[in-house]
Amino acid sequence: MTGSSVLFDAPGPVARRRSLISSVIGAAVILAGLAWVVLTLAAPKGNLPGYFDPTRWEPLAEPIVWQRILTVGVWGTLSAALTASVLAIILGIVFSLLRSAQTAWIRIPTAVVLEFVRGMPVLLMMLFILLVLNTGTFWAVVAALTLYNGALIGEALRAGLASLPRGQREAGLSLGMRPMQSKMLIEFPQAFRQMLPIIIAQLVVLLKDTSLGYIVGYVELLRVTMNQLATFYGNYYLFSFFVVALVLYLTMNLLLSWFARWVARRTASKTGRPAPDPDQEDQELLRAKAVAESQQGGQGT
C-alpha cells in the first residue's frame, strides 16, 4: 500500500478545509515547541550569556579548530568506516557462501557463529578485541564493526541468493557449470544487485556505529569535538561543539542514505522489479525469505 489515499475519500471542500485547519494548528504547535527550545537556549544562564551568543562560538572561527575536526575527527571516523565497510562486504560474501553451502558440516557451524555475532553488542566486541587481542583502538573498532556488519550483510545476501528463481541455477547447471561456478557467475551477481540497497543501508548503520569507538577510546569525530576540543576550550563551548558534531554526522549519514535510495531506484529501473526501499530492510528481507521459503516448499514435487 503506497500512499494512504486509498484509505479515505478524495477530500471535498469541507474535508479539505478541516484538513487545512488541523494542518495549520499542528504546524503552530510544532513551531511553538521549536520556538520554546530556541528561546530556552538563547536565554542567559545566570550571569553567562545564552547559547546563541557569539562568544560561545568563538573557537569555531579559528582555522586550527577546523583543521583538527576535519583531519583528525572526520578522518578518524571515515577511515574506520571505510576500512570496516570494505572488510564487512568481503566477510559478508564469505559468510553468505558458507551459510548456503551444500554440506551441513559447513552450513551449521556458520549459522551458529552468525547467530552468536548478531546477538552481541558491537561495543562488547570492541572491548573484547581491544582487551584480549590488544590490537589498538583503530583495529578494535574496525574488527568489531566488520564482524557484526559482515554477519548482517551475509544474512541479507543469503536471503537474496535463496530468493532467486530456481531456474537460474538449473540453467547454469544444465550448461555444464559446476555448482560453485553457477553460484559465483550466475546466482551471486543477481543476489548482490538485488540486495545492494540494503547493504548500503547497513553501511549507514556502520558509519553511525563508528561513534561507539568514543567509548573504547578511539580518536574519531565525537572524541575530538566533545572531549579534546571541549576540554581544551572549556565547558562554556561544549554546546557549540555538540552542534558541530551533530551537523557533521547528519551530513555524512544523510548523503549516504540518499545514495542508498538512488541506488535502489537505479536497480529497480534496470531489473524491472519494484524498488526495494533501503529504509525498510526488514520488510525487504522478509519478502526475500518468503519467496525462498515458497520455493523450497515446491522443491519436493
Added chain:
Amino acid sequence: MDAVIENLPAYFRGFGMTLLLLGVSGIAALIIGTVIAAMRISPVPSLRWFATGYTDLVRNTPLTLVLFFTAIVLPLLGSRLDYVTAAIIGLSVYTSPFIAEALRSGINGVPVGQAEAARSVGFGFAQTVGLIVLPQAFRMTVPPLINVFIALTKNTSVAGGFFVVDLFATGRILANARGDAVIPILLGVATFYLLITVPLGLLAARLERRWVVQR
C-alpha cells in the same frame, strides 16, 4: 571461570539494570513510535512533515551522540536528571523512529487491493484501517518489531559508557579489576546478552516463517 562465579552478584545487578533499560525504554519507544507512525500516515500534511523530519533526523544521529546529549549536554543546560533516566530518555528517542518505520512498513506491506476492497464495500477510514488493514499489518509488523527490540537490547550497552552500571559497564569494571581473567569475564557478559537476544531472534524467525508464507 571462578572469576565469573565469584562475581555473579555483580553480573546479576548489571543484568537487572540492562533489563530495566530495555523494559522502560522499550515501552516508551513503542509509544512514541506509534504516535510518529500515526502522524506519518495521517491526512494532515504538517504532522506528516514533522514525523518525516523527526525520523530522518533521529535515524541519522549516532546513539552515542544522543546519549552524550542527554547525559552530559542536558545537565549543562540545567536539567537535573540522574544518569539512568537520561539513558532511558536517550534510548527511547533513538529507538522510536525505528519502531515507527517497522509499523509503517507493515502497513505499507498490506496489498492495496485489501484497502480498495474495504472501501468499495463502503467502509470509512476508521473501519478500513481498524478492521482490514491493521489486523493484516500486525503480523507483518511483529517480526520487524522484535528485531527492533533485539537491537535495543544491544544498544543498552552504549548506556554503559555513560555512567550507567549495566551489564557492559559491569563487564568493563570486572575486566579492569581482574586483568588475568578478561576472557571468561567478557564471555560471561556476552552470555547474558545472548540470553535475551537469541530467544527473541528465534521467536522472530518462527513468526516470520509462520506468518509470511501464508500470504
